[in-house]
Amino acid sequence: xxxxxxxxxxxxxxxxxxxxxxxxxxxxxxxxxxxxxxxxxxxxxxxxxxxxxxxxxxxxxxxxxxxxxxxxxxxxxxx
Numbered sequence: 001x002x003x004x005x006x007x008x009x010x011x012x013x014x015x016x017x018x019x020x021x022x023x024x025x026x027x028x029x030x031x032x033x034x035x036x037x038x039x040x041x042x043x044x045x046x047x048x049x050x051x052x053x054x055x056x057x058x059x060x061x062x063x064x065x066x067x068x069x070x071x072x073x074x075x076x077x078x079x
Contacts, residue, residue, distance in 0.1 A: 002027045013061045013075075015039065023072055029064040030074045031057060 003026045014027035033039035041050040
C-alpha cells in the first residue's frame with residue numbers, strides 16, 4: 001500500500017513495530033513503534049508518560065515526512 005500511495009506522489013511514513021517487515025514490503029520512511037497491541041503507548045506507564053511517548057513518535061513521523069531521502073530510512077526514536 002505504501003508504494004502505491006507514494007507512486008501517486010504522496011509522501012508517507014510507516015509507523016511499525018516490525019521494521020524488518022516494513023522494509024520487506026517497501027516502506028521508504030519508517031518510525032519504530034512500541035508494541036503490537038499498543039503501537040503508540042504503554043498502558044503500564046502513567047498517562048503523562050504515554051503522552052510523551054506518543055508526542056515524540058508522532059513528531060519523529062512528521063519530521064520524516066519533510067526529510068528528503070534516497071533510500072529506505074528508519075528514523076530514530078527515544079526509547
